Amino acid sequence: MGCGIAEVCVASGLDVILSDVSANSLERGLEKVHAGIERQVSKGKISSTDAKSASAHLWGSITFDDFVACDMVIEAATEDVEIKERIIRELDKVVKAGALIASNTSSVSITALATKMSNPGRFIGMHFFNPVPVMSLVEIIRGIETTDATYEATMALATRVGKTPISVKNSPGFAVNRILIPMINEAIFVLQEGLASAPEIDAGMQLGANHPVGPLALADLIGLDTTLAIMEVLYRDFNDSKYRPAPLLREMVDAGRLGRKTGTGFHSY
Numbered sequence: 001m002g003c004g005i006a007e008v009c010v011a012s013g014l015d016v017i018l019s020d021v022s023a024n025s026l027e028r029g030l031e032k033v034h035a036g037i038e039r040q041v042s043k044g045k046i047s048s049t050d051a052k053s054a055s056a057h058l059w060g061s062i063t064f065d066d067f068v069a070c071d072m073v074i075e076a077a078t079e080d081v082e083i084k085e086r087i088i089r090e091l092d093k094v095v096k097a098g099a100l101i102a103s104n105t106s107s108v109s110i111t112a113l114a115t116k117m118s119n120p121g122r123f124i125g126m127h128f129f130n131p132v133p134v135m136s137l138v139e140i141i142r143g144i145e146t147t148d149a150t151y152e153a154t155m156a157l158a159t160r161v162g163k164t165p166i167s168v169k170n171s172p173g174f175a176v177n178r179i180l181i182p183m184i185n186e187a188i189f190v191l192q193e194g195l196a197s198a199p200e201i202d203a204g205m206q207l208g209a210n211h212p213v214g215p216l217a218l219a220d221l222i223g224l225d226t227t228l229a230i231m232e233v234l235y236r237d238f239n240d241s242k243y244r245p246a247p248l249l250r251e252m253v254d255a256g257r258l259g260r261k262t263g264t265g266f267h268s269y
């Protein structure tokens with residue numbers, strides 16, 4: 001997700017620093033962003049001159065110290081609340097006064113994450129969709145302390161990078177994933193109960209509900225680990241059994257079958 005967000009930001013003329021946990025993963029990430037920009041050229045969406053100038057606005061760093069000059073940092077690390085809290089605390093120490101910090105979390109409370117900042121008013125949720133260069137939506141989620149200035153600057157940024165923002169109240173899973181991820185989880189229950197095969201379930205929802213992608217193929221795209229993490233947040237934070245993750249989803253994650261990113265999920269890649 002971080003690569004996709006970086007790609008749409010550089011393509012809009014913004015200076016971007018991409019970060020990751022190690023030099024190797026950062027290198028892979030930078031390659032992915034450059035490849036994404038090249039793809040836009042081959043699709044005829046941007047000229048090769050624009051692609052060159054966009055690529056020149058992209059840097060990589062494995063230390064947060066390089067974020068000192070940034071106006072905004074968008075956190076898009078693994079969907080794990082402890083990792084996110086640690087990153088936000090570290091970023092808060094290095095960014096300039098007045099810089100905004102956003103999280104691309106799919107489910108975690110923005111109000112809770114904001115408490116890791118010295119000034120929670122500068123924190124907001126900016127939830128992009130996968131694949132970022134293709135999907136137009138961004139959910140903008142205000143925490144209880146998010147200021148109007150932070151909200152307005154984030155709405156403006158979403159528009160600047162070519163997205164359509166919608167404003168959603170802070171609540172587990174926000175709006176779209178509250179609807180989408182339990183639907184995917186139910187499709188996994190249907191598979192687990194042997195009601196139909198994975199290709200049939202996906203074909204059923206494509207042909208019968210006019211979904212562009214079937215729910216199991218979509219889970220593979222999102223990542224089964226991320227899907228499980230979102231269901232766990234919904235289950236825990238609403239304290240409602242209707243959000244219990246399907247045991248088969250947990251088993252797939254335990255087996256390391258995480259979808260497209262590992263080559264195997266409900267389908268093979």
Ligand SMILES: NC(=O)c1ccc[n+]([C@@H]2O[C@H](COP(=O)([O-])OP(=O)(O)OC[C@H]3O[C@@H](n4cnc5c(N)ncnc54)[C@H](O)[C@@H]3O)[C@@H](O)[C@H]2O)c1
Pocket residue numbers: 001002019020021025076077078079080083087104105106107127128129130221222223226261
């Ligand atoms: N996958 C989706 O479809 C999707 C859609 C919308 C939002 N999101 C959200 O975006 C975020 C990332 O999702 P993803 O699917 O890209 O996850 P991922 O697990 O595929 O990638 C996470 C990246 O974060 C890096 N990372 C982990 N710890 C880090 C740290 N301490 N510092 C810097 N980088 C670190 C990892 O090395 C990896 O490159 C999550 O919060 C997720 O909920 C995901």
